[in-house]
Amino acid sequence: MTPLGERLAREIAATGPIPVARYMADCLAQYYGSRDPLGRGGDFVTAPEVSQVFGELIGLWCADLWLRAGSPAKLRLVELGPGRGTLMADLWRAVARVPGFHAATSVHFVETSPTLRRAQAAQVPQAVWHDRIDDIPDDAPLLLVANEFFDALPIRQFVRTEAGWRERMVAFGDGRFFAAAGPVPVDALMPPSLIAAPPGTVVELAPAAGAVAAEIGARLAAQGGAALIVDYGYAGPATGDTLQAVRAHGFADPFADPGEADLTAHVDFTALRVAARPATAFGPVTQAALLAMLGIEARTAALAARATPDQAALLRAGTARLVGGDAMGSLFKALALTGGDWPQPAGFA
Numbered sequence: 001m002t003p004l005g006e007r008l009a010r011e012i013a014a015t016g017p018i019p020v021a022r023y024m025a026d027c028l029a030q031y032y033g034s035r036d037p038l039g040r041g042g043d044f045v046t047a048p049e050v051s052q053v054f055g056e057l058i059g060l061w062c063a064d065l066w067l068r069a070g071s072p073a074k075l076r077l078v079e080l081g082p083g084r085g086t087l088m089a090d091l092w093r094a095v096a097r098v099p100g101f102h103a104a105t106s107v108h109f110v111e112t113s114p115t116l117r118r119a120q121a122a123q124v125p126q127a128v129w130h131d132r133i134d135d136i137p138d139d140a141p142l143l144l145v146a147n148e149f150f151d152a153l154p155i156r157q158f159v160r161t162e163a164g165w166r167e168r169m170v171a172f173g174d175g176r177f178f179a180a181a182g183p184v185p186v187d188a189l190m191p192p193s194l195i196a197a198p199p200g201t202v203v204e205l206a207p208a209a210g211a212v213a214a215e216i217g218a219r220l221a222a223q224g225g226a227a228l229i230v231d232y233g234y235a236g237p238a239t240g241d242t243l244q245a246v247r248a249h250g251f252a253d254p255f256a257d258p259g260e261a262d263l264t265a266h267v268d269f270t271a272l273r274v275a276a277r278p279a280t281a282f283g284p285v286t287q288a289a290l291l292a293m294l295g296i297e298a299r300t301a302a303l304a305a306r307a308t309p310d311q312a313a314l315l316r317a318g319t320a321r322l323v324g325g326d327a328m329g330s331l332f333k334a335l336a337l338t339g340g341d342w343p344q345p346a347g348f349a
């Protein structure tokens with residue numbers, strides 16, 4: 001049993017099962033606070049770690065918007081959950097030749113993990129770090145990027161039992177954690193269409209994700225700018241249990257070894273759109289569609305033409321993984337938000 005597991009087991013024995021959201025929040029804090037989870041030796045690989053082309057194209061997406069917004073003299077470029085800083089390093093390099101962009105822009109990272117902050121500083125030394133999105137300065141337009149950030153925020157789950165709807169809790173017994181329905185009826189919280197859903201139906205709510213989206217929407221409306229949110233998920237409403245654990249590049253039991261696996265939930269993009277009002281929303285579109293419209297094939301071909309045969313093969317394989325329907329291309333979606341009088345972003349026709 002992990003130290004976190006022992007603490008949670010004691011707490012559950014003393015005061016009863018805890019909400020899935022509490023369990024997820026504690027596990028994620030322990031998990032991200034204690035390691036670099038990315039890459040081959042870690043637990044999972046993200047798009048910027050697959051190919052430099054991902055961050056480069058997002059850089060051009062940013063520069064194009066900034067130019068069409070009239071090249072404001074001051075810009076706050078924000079990334080939520082920057083991982084190893086790879087996306088921002090690729091983005092920053094790609095926009096170096098856009099006149100005035102570097103000079104106008106300061107980079108802000110919202111990151112809680114000290115380990116990952118160190119990795120980010122090695123790649124993007126000029127960044128300024130913040131614990132929360134609320135701490136970003138409010139004096140200039142924002143361009144905000146978040147890749148695989150929202151899936152790492154805790155969700156609440158509700159389950160339909162024979163006796164009606166209950167919050168889904170985490171219980172402990174016989175040396176292991178497991179999901180169990182809580183004691184309090186919550187039918188009054190459920191939409192009418194789901195009241196009579198079959199027993200076993202699960203519904204998820206992401207209040208933490210909603211709060212971040214609301215802050216982004218309010219900032220964009222007040223400061224101007226745009227956001228690009230990329231993650232795996234769906235356009236809700238939907239039912240189903242999407243809580244999953246990933247460890248050493250495979251799926252694991254979310255209730256085994258608390259704090260030792262990456263716990264995620266699929267992102268409800270409709271909920272993010274709604275939470276981000278008054279910002280204007282575009283999408284979600286699939287990652288494949290977005291990257292195609294941003295010119296991933298031409299960019300890959302141009303890089304491959306200048307590369308060694310081995311490097312060219314890696315570049316093509318990376319692009320295939322980013323856009324492939326059976327890889328990341330269709331499960332991953334992109335949502336764009338704009339505020340102020342910023343124009344429609346590229347890639348969201």
Ligand code: SAH
Pocket residue numbers: 028032038046047048049080081082083084087110111112113116131146147148149152153
């Ligand atoms: N965007 C990166 C990393 C994705 S992993 C990439 O695509 O490679 C999730 C990232 O979000 C990590 O950097 C993690 O430390 C950070 N993170 C998770 N929960 C967070 C929170 N509540 N506040 C700030 N950062 C968080």
